[in-house]
Amino acid sequence: MEAAAGGLCGxxxxxxxxxxxxxxxxxxxxxxxGASGGGPGPGPPEAARAAxxxxxxxAGPVADLFxxxxxxxxxxxxxxxxxxxKRVGYFGPTQFYVALKLIAxxxxxxxxxxxxxxxxxxxxxxxxxxxxxxxxxxxxxxxxGTKVQIPYLITEKNTFKRIxxxxxxxxxxxxxxxxxxxxxxxxxxxxxxxxxHGYSKLRSSTEQMHSAPYEARQPLVQPEGPSTGGPGAKxxxxxxSLIRSFSVERExxxxxxxxxxxxxxxxxxxxxxxxxxxxxxxxxxSSFISGSVAKNFFTKSxxxxxxxxxxxxxxxxxxxxxxxxxxFCAAFHLIVARKNGYPLPEGLPPTLQPEYxxxxxxxxxxxxxxxDSYSESIPANQQPRDLNRMEKLSIKDMADFPVPTQDVxxxxxxxxxxxxxxxLPKDMSEDSATPKDSNSLKARPRxxxxxxxxxxxxxxxGEDPPTPPPRPQKTHSRASSLDLNKVFQPxxxxxxxxxxxxxxxxxxxxxxxxxxxxxxxxxxxxxxxAPSQAAESSPxxxxxxxxxxxxxxxxxxxxxxxxxTENQEPSTTVGxxxxxxxxxxxxxxxxxxxxxxxxxxxxxxxxxxxxxxxxRLNSELQQQLKVLGVExxxxxxxxxxxx
Amino acid sequence: MAVCVAVIAKENxxxxxxxxxxxxxxxxxxxxxxxxxxxxxKISAMGKALVDQRELYLGLLYPTEDYKVYxxxxxxxxxxxxxxxxxxxALRDNEIRSMFxxxxxxxxxxxxxxxxxxGDRIQSRAxxxxxxxxxxxVC
Numbered sequence: 001m002e003a004a005a006g007g008l009c010g011x012x013x014x015x016x017x018x019x020x021x022x023x024x025x026x027x028x029x030x031x032x033x034g035a036s037g038g039g040p041g042p043g044p045p046e047a048a049r050a051a052x053x054x055x056x057x058x059a060g061p062v063a064d065l066f067x068x069x070x071x072x073x074x075x076x077x078x079x080x081x082x083x084x085x086k087r088v089g090y091f092g093p094t095q096f097y098v099a100l101k102l103i104a105x106x107x108x109x110x111x112x113x114x115x116x117x118x119x120x121x122x123x124x125x126x127x128x129x130x131x132x133x134x135x136x137x138x139x140x141x142x143x144x145g146t147k148v149q150i151p152y153l154i155t156e157k158n159t160f161k162r163i164x165x166x167x168x169x170x171x172x173x174x175x176x177x178x179x180x181x182x183x184x185x186x187x188x189x190x191x192x193x194x195x196x197h198g199y200s201k202l203r204s205s206t207e208q209m210h211s212a213p214y215e216a217r218q219p220l221v222q223p224e225g226p227s228t229g230g231p232g233a234k235x236x237x238x239x240x241s242l243i244r245s246f247s248v249e250r251e252x253x254x255x256x257x258x259x260x261x262x263x264x265x266x267x268x269x270x271x272x273x274x275x276x277x278x279x280x281x282x283x284x285x286s287s288f289i290s291g292s293v294a295k296n297f298f299t300k301s302x303x304x305x306x307x308x309x310x311x312x313x314x315x316x317x318x319x320x321x322x323x324x325x326x327x328f329c330a331a332f333h334l335i336v337a338r339k340n341g342y343p344l345p346e347g348l349p350p351t352l353q354p355e356y357x358x359x360x361x362x363x364x365x366x367x368x369x370x371x372d373s374y375s376e377s378i379p380a381n382q383q384p385r386d387l388n389r390m391e392k393l394s395i396k397d398m399a400d401f402p403v404p405t406q407d408v409x410x411x412x413x414x415x416x417x418x419x420x421x422x423x424l425p426k427d428m429s430e431d432s433a434t435p436k437d438s439n440s441l442k443a444r445p446r447x448x449x450x451x452x453x454x455x456x457x458x459x460x461x462g463e464d465p466p467t468p469p470p471r472p473q474k475t476h477s478r479a480s481s482l483d484l485n486k487v488f489q490p491x492x493x494x495x496x497x498x499x500x501x502x503x504x505x506x507x508x509x510x511x512x513x514x515x516x517x518x519x520x521x522x523x524x525x526x527x528x529x530a531p532s533q534a535a536e537s538s539p540x541x542x543x544x545x546x547x548x549x550x551x552x553x554x555x556x557x558x559x560x561x562x563x564x565t566e567n568q569e570p571s572t573t574v575g576x577x578x579x580x581x582x583x584x585x586x587x588x589x590x591x592x593x594x595x596x597x598x599x600x601x602x603x604x605x606x607x608x609x610x611x612x613x614x615x616r617l618n619s620e621l622q623q624q625l626k627v628l629g630v631e632x633x634x635x636x637x638x639x640x641x642x643x
Numbered sequence: 644m645a646v647c648v649a650v651i652a653k654e655n656x657x658x659x660x661x662x663x664x665x666x667x668x669x670x671x672x673x674x675x676x677x678x679x680x681x682x683x684x685k686i687s688a689m690g691k692a693l694v695d696q697r698e699l700y701l702g703l704l705y706p707t708e709d710y711k712v713y714x715x716x717x718x719x720x721x722x723x724x725x726x727x728x729x730x731x732x733a734l735r736d737n738e739i740r741s742m743f744x745x746x747x748x749x750x751x752x753x754x755x756x757x758x759x760x761x762g763d764r765i766q767s768r769a770x771x772x773x774x775x776x777x778x779x780x781v782c
Contacts, residue, residue: 291757298758306766309758313769321755346768 021104025097032061032096062096069103079103264349266333266357274329288322294331301335307344311335314348326354645742645778646710647671647726650750650765653719655679659765662726663778675724678704678712682722685714699747700740715743723747742777749773 066076083098105111266274275285281297282289289297298308315331316323323331330352338344350356647662662671681704689698701714706729715723723746727734753759753767 291755295757305758309756309766310768312756312758313752313767316755319752319755321757 021097021101025100028065028100029093029096032065062099066099066103069107071103071106075106076103079106264333264337264345265351266329270333270336271329271357274332275325277332278325278328285325288320288324289328291321291323294323294328298331298335301339303335303338307338308335310344311338314344315352317348317354324354326357329357330354645725646728647675647724648746648774648778649675649724650746651675651679651722651724652762653721658721658763659770659774661771661774661778671726674707674710674712674726678714678724679722681705681712682714682716682724686716686720700743702736713739713743715747717747717750721750723750745773745777 066079069076071079079099079102082102083095088095277297278289279285281293294312295308298311299305301308303311311331311334315327315334317327330348333352334344646664647660649657649661650659652658657675660672660675662668682701685701685704699715699717701716704712704714704724706712709729710726711729713725713727715725717723723743725739725742725746727739749767749770750765753765753770754761756767759765759767
């Protein structure tokens with residue numbers, strides 16, 4: 001139904017607005033007006049006529065909106081002139097609507113004339129940037145701060161009706177908020193408008209004054225307007241509703257860097273919201289949300305499981321089955337976008353990459369101007385080695401502010417790390433980490449970072465080198481078979497009984513003949529040193545009758561005896577004092593030489609043994625020979641007992 | 644390289660099967676199916692000792708005139724079967740092993756997704772992409 005010109009003052013030309021147009025314009029106006037800081041237009045256009053100080057749309061948002069229409073600036077100037085804003089100095093509803101109509105005309109190719117607006121025109125199209133929309137919306141949200149209990153369980157894009165119903169209920173519930181609003185005569189189903197409406201929809205739901213007048217005129221219409229009003233409009237709308245549902249009032253950040261056609265950028269408000277949600281799931285913003293927790297949470301969004309699975313795939317950059325804060329934000333954002341009708345991208349958009357998300361929001365999320373300035377003062381040094389310094393500084397300065405500290409230092413690190421390579425999954429978790437925690441976070445082993453574990457193991461191994469084998473005791477060396485301690489002890493008594501234990505046998509190293517000679521040569525100097533008489537008499541003792549075969553026990557008896565103990569085998573005496581002599585003076589230093597000497601001595605001993613045996617044999621044989629010789633000489637005098 | 648790649652679950656039903664020449668797919672499906680017997684044979688032969696010591700890569704399962712079938716089994720008895728063209732003589736054992744390793748890693752990534760229920764068909768696009776990269780080199 002075509003209502004009379006909405007909000008036309010008498011000065012302006014009669015403006016015929018179609019339903020769709022009315023809806024659209026009212027939403028837009030609400031948005032712009034809300035941004036102005038005052039209340040929205042208080043009520044029906046009739047009331048607007050009556051109330052001069054009524055709704056005015058602030059020039060700023062209006063200008064933004066007009067610019068978003070992508071008309072040349074000239075045209076926009078013309079439009080503003082024509083609509084009368086310049087004349088009256090402000091954008092009232094009248095002017096605003098005229099302007100919008102003119103924009104529509106211009107976009108349709110019609111000349112910008114008052115006459116143009118008299119005919120039916122399509123709705124003006126606005127290429128909204130998300131951030132712009134967010135700003136405006138955020139303003140209203142902040143200013144009004146009404147708690148619109150729009151549940152998070154927003155349905156699919158095709159079911160806006162449900163949302164509308166909710167809004168409807170809210171509006172009907174809060175008529176008191178709009179004193180100027182005439183009771184709605186028609187259900188306020190004006191939410192189904194193209195994206196530019198998205199903002200005002202929710203705003204309208206809160207700003208009852210706004211909604212009421214238009215409700216009268218606007219029946220249930222769902223214009224399938226061009227959805228070019230900025231893809232970002234929907235997510236911010238959704239986000240805004242959610243934000244309001246949590247009744248968070250925050251400073252609107254002048255973040256109006258308009259990225260054209262960037263549905264994948266997360267604005268400040270969205271980010272704050274995501275972070276709050278993260279905290280509700282996981283109190284520590286620096287750690288992870290496990291897969292199952294995240295699954296339950298995201299399943300509430302009523303997206304299909306394959307879609308959720310794909311979103312997870314996109315957002316879990318390091319594929320560890322858990323979400324860090326940036327990953328969580330990315331996943332949330334993708335879900336929101338999907339719910340608002342955006343097809344999921346093939347790959348994670350660059351603005352949703354975790355490192356980008358960390359770097360893109362260097363400001364602290366908590367209102368702390370002090371730290372704002374601090375973070376700005378930190379040079380935008382992209383080198384990670386400054387990170388430690390930053391951390392120390394931040395630790396000192398922010399000792400009193402644990403919560404903002406986390407954020408600022410985390411953000412500082414983000415700024416620093418914005419240029420670092422992407423393969424730093426650990427850094428994601430430092431988003432809001434305290435400086436002290438960040439170090440530990442860096443060291444936190446991840447499921448795929450094998451290198452860290454191996455390094456730790458290597459370090460552990462390095463710390464405990466294997467204990468060296470125990471040093472050999474100061475016993476006799478390998479070659480030596482003498483237990484010289486025992487050898488020396490009973491030297492004084494020098495009993496002939498030979499109570500000493502037998503020494504182990506040693507293999508003679510040098511060849512016997514040489515050893516004999518060498519041993520003899522060595523023995524002499526050793527003998528010179530030896531205090532024993534036995535040593536002196538040893539050469540003589542060699543001539544001792546070899547009748548007594550040298551035996552080991554007898555030989556051993558000789559060794560400990562330093563004093564002259566005759567009727568001992570020469571070899572043993574030689575070996576004994578010689579060995580004693582050698583070992584006594586320089587046991588440690590001349591180990592090797594003593595080894596050799598001992599070997600030689602043993603060789604000497606054995607040779608002398610053999611000598612003795614052979615000598616004995618010789619003597620026997622000679623005796624026999626004598627006998628035989630006698631017999632030969634006396635052939636027939638042989639005794640019968642000759643063998 | 645690979646002409647057909649299949650991921651078989653523990654209960655011997657396919658979680659993912661894809662072959663490059665989209666005609667004659669049935670032939671590859673049959674080949675994979677018959678190769679499962681060989682896989683089981685190899686597992687049981689090696690599995691007398693500790694399961695952990697078992698080598699994951701099973702090697703050539705059986706050759707046919709045109710194709711060779713390679714197998715790989717994980718510790719959770721999920722089997723990867725790969726059919727390669729026999730004319731591709733340049734393929735060495737190491738390459739096959741690396742392909743299986745990539746498959747295994749991608750499969751682990753799929754598993755990490757909490758929205759993936761073990762036993763479902765694998766619908767991950769990342770996994771698809773990885774398999775495509777392995778197979779695309781034939782043409």
